[in-house]
Amino acid sequence: MSEKNLNLNESRKKLKELVESIDFAMFTSNLSKPPFHTVPMSTKKVDINGNLWFLSGRTSQHNINIQIDEKVLLNYANSGDFEFLTVYATAKIVNDKAILEDLYGKADDAWFDGVEDPNLTAICVAPEDAHYWEAKSGKLVSLLKMGVGAITGKQPDMGKEGDLAL
Structure with missing residues (x-):
């Protein structure tokens, strides 16, 4: 993978693109005191400032x-298109x-x-740090490139990954 760190505007655009494409996040809370609590949640909106919005139960x-x-951690994964x-x-919490x-x-x-x-209630999530990975091609081509790389010993160009400046 080639590394491409993005500036603020590019980062917000990439964040919105990936979140809307993937939709569901594994939403992890209780980061300071394991065991962590993780639940799948659908992202309702990405606002103009790059905040992510969810609906949630007050007593959850x-x-x-x-x-x-x-502090929370969100993990998005679209394994079919190799987007993470x-x-x-x-x-x-917002009321x-x-x-x-x-x-x-x-729904x-x-x-x-x-x-x-x-x-x-709503949950407003303000990103502080984010990292993305995405394949140039879909899953099938990426798997083929990995196989060729394993045979030839050359590292294939799998796509892009980088930090989002948020």
Whole structure:
């Protein structure tokens, strides 16, 4: 992989592109006191500042953890296209009605009793550090390149990876 670290504008664009492409993150909280707590969560929005937004239950374990320690880790993976993103961030619980209405969709009825549900909260995740990996080609070509590299002993150009300046 060739390394390409991105500036702020490129980073926000790449973050948004990868997050919207992958959608689900493994959302890890309780980073200061293992065992960590990890749950899959769907990203509802990436705002203009690069903040990631999620909906969550007020009484959920990750909300409780964020109230104690606001540091979280998000891992996004699209193994089919060899796209990966890891984000270290600060999270905060948000109860603003306008934000909840903006983020809430019909599919969220599976977890909540509508946007008026008293258990409904949003989580705003402000990235502090992020790193991405993405293949130039899809999974099949990448696997073929790895095989050729193993046979020839030459490191193949698998794609790009780098830090996001957030």
